[in-house]
Amino acid sequence: MLLAFGCAGLAGAQEPVAPAAETTVGFAGYPDAPALSVVPRQDEMRFFPCEQCHKFLETESQVRELSSPHTNELDHGEGRLWCLNCHEGEDRDYLVTLLGERIEYNDSHLVCGGCHANRHRDWYFGAHGKRADNWQGERRVYNCAHCHDPHEPALEPRAPEPMPPVRKGLARPEGGAHAPGFPWETQTDSTEEQP
Amino acid sequence: MSAGKKATGGNDVKSRSARRAFLKGIAMAGAAAAATPAWGGRTFQDAMGDFFQKHYLRMSPDEVQAAIERIQRRAQDRFGVDINVKNTPAQAGVVFGYAINISKCKGYRDCVSACVKENNLGRDSQVQYIRVLEMDQGTMNLENGDHYYAPETVPQEGKFYLPVQCMQCDDPPCVKACPVNATWMEPDGIVVVDYDWCIGCRYCMTACPYWARHFNWSEPEIPAEEINLDTHYLGNRPRPKGVVEKCHFCVQRTREGRQPACMEACPTGARVFGNLLDPDSEIRYVLENKTVFRLKEDLGTEPKFWYYTDG
Numbered sequence: 001m002l003l004a005f006g007c008a009g010l011a012g013a014q015e016p017v018a019p020a021a022e023t024t025v026g027f028a029g030y031p032d033a034p035a036l037s038v039v040p041r042q043d044e045m046r047f048f049p050c051e052q053c054h055k056f057l058e059t060e061s062q063v064r065e066l067s068s069p070h071t072n073e074l075d076h077g078e079g080r081l082w083c084l085n086c087h088e089g090e091d092r093d094y095l096v097t098l099l100g101e102r103i104e105y106n107d108s109h110l111v112c113g114g115c116h117a118n119r120h121r122d123w124y125f126g127a128h129g130k131r132a133d134n135w136q137g138e139r140r141v142y143n144c145a146h147c148h149d150p151h152e153p154a155l156e157p158r159a160p161e162p163m164p165p166v167r168k169g170l171a172r173p174e175g176g177a178h179a180p181g182f183p184w185e186t187q188t189d190s191t192e193e194q195p
Numbered sequence: 196m197s198a199g200k201k202a203t204g205g206n207d208v209k210s211r212s213a214r215r216a217f218l219k220g221i222a223m224a225g226a227a228a229a230a231t232p233a234w235g236g237r238t239f240q241d242a243m244g245d246f247f248q249k250h251y252l253r254m255s256p257d258e259v260q261a262a263i264e265r266i267q268r269r270a271q272d273r274f275g276v277d278i279n280v281k282n283t284p285a286q287a288g289v290v291f292g293y294a295i296n297i298s299k300c301k302g303y304r305d306c307v308s309a310c311v312k313e314n315n316l317g318r319d320s321q322v323q324y325i326r327v328l329e330m331d332q333g334t335m336n337l338e339n340g341d342h343y344y345a346p347e348t349v350p351q352e353g354k355f356y357l358p359v360q361c362m363q364c365d366d367p368p369c370v371k372a373c374p375v376n377a378t379w380m381e382p383d384g385i386v387v388v389d390y391d392w393c394i395g396c397r398y399c400m401t402a403c404p405y406w407a408r409h410f411n412w413s414e415p416e417i418p419a420e421e422i423n424l425d426t427h428y429l430g431n432r433p434r435p436k437g438v439v440e441k442c443h444f445c446v447q448r449t450r451e452g453r454q455p456a457c458m459e460a461c462p463t464g465a466r467v468f469g470n471l472l473d474p475d476s477e478i479r480y481v482l483e484n485k486t487v488f489r490l491k492e493d494l495g496t497e498p499k500f501w502y503y504t505d506g
Binding site for chain 2 (some may be wrong): 055134
């Protein structure tokens, strides 16, 4: 029984791969997913259009130190990635997928999804990422790069909003979660003054 | 069934009118005896209207409109602002559900501050509808959760963050506990409070296993320019002091298709909100495809609030 399932699973896994390799159409979204439009981001990019500079520069695929305006920090993929894995070498106004498709910056999730397929699927169906404006009606979602810097995708820790006010006359339990007592058991100045 | 219900209804009306007549008599006597206006700056009509205001569900549309106008006049007196009090009914075929991805929640508390602003909560009171618990990774004991955490940066190493707010239970114990029916579940699944009918006994607070109901001990102190003018009768309208209030899934927003304020504010996109009856909704995808859990599920309160993790 288990073997049969295993075989079926293997066969099922192999089938979709073959036509994709033949056609090289690439990924065209999940048909079952609720319709979505992506909040555009291209206009917010500081250096766009990239070709303003890059049409005068020769494409160099060599891994090397980069100078300003592009920093030398690429904290993504643990050293396995280089610019041209995601950026189109011939026309820098576009991105490129692993299949070689040319992708606009506004559709950059298609590039991310090439590796992060599980997250990409969750994002399509709404379990990952952030929806803009509403829960009903037109579904607009933010792109991957709105939240994650593609060159440094992990989010930095930051300060939280202030903690809730403590009721007057009571102090915040010292030590937080493992405090010796509840707030009403920990004495404050006002009660200590009493004889 | 219907005949029995009718008969009881008739009794209710009879006893209610008797009670009303009794209260009316007292009020009239009191008004006649008092030389100075005891209704505190408002017109006598408004004071009487407030006093005799019925339960929200038993008011006719005209009476609701009159009550709304009184609320608006009171807000004008108290804060000097013109608020808009809506009375949007529940949408047909919609039951709201909420899910939070606790792998994504980083404990920033942006949802808390957005909620305070949206729902006209006192800036200095300890009433906050959302509590974000800081918990040790690998534990699930809510009693060890700390919502007073204040490190320099979050997330802290070895901690995870669990936002808790009203679960909008489908079998809400708070509703059963209320002795005056001042709280009930709306057709879209939101448990709401008629702040004018609440007597402030706080039974619902003890009945709630999630610490989701809050008693406002003081008049909320809100700068007039920060008051949210877009309000709902059952939601974020200015509340009187001494009643119980709670998260209402931002009824003033969600019934118009907008997101609750906490979801809109969440910078990590950890919050998923939607219609549980719509099979294509995001919330349904989460429920059907993610490993979800609810808090204190063994109590049988059927919360419409789920937690899930990545993976």
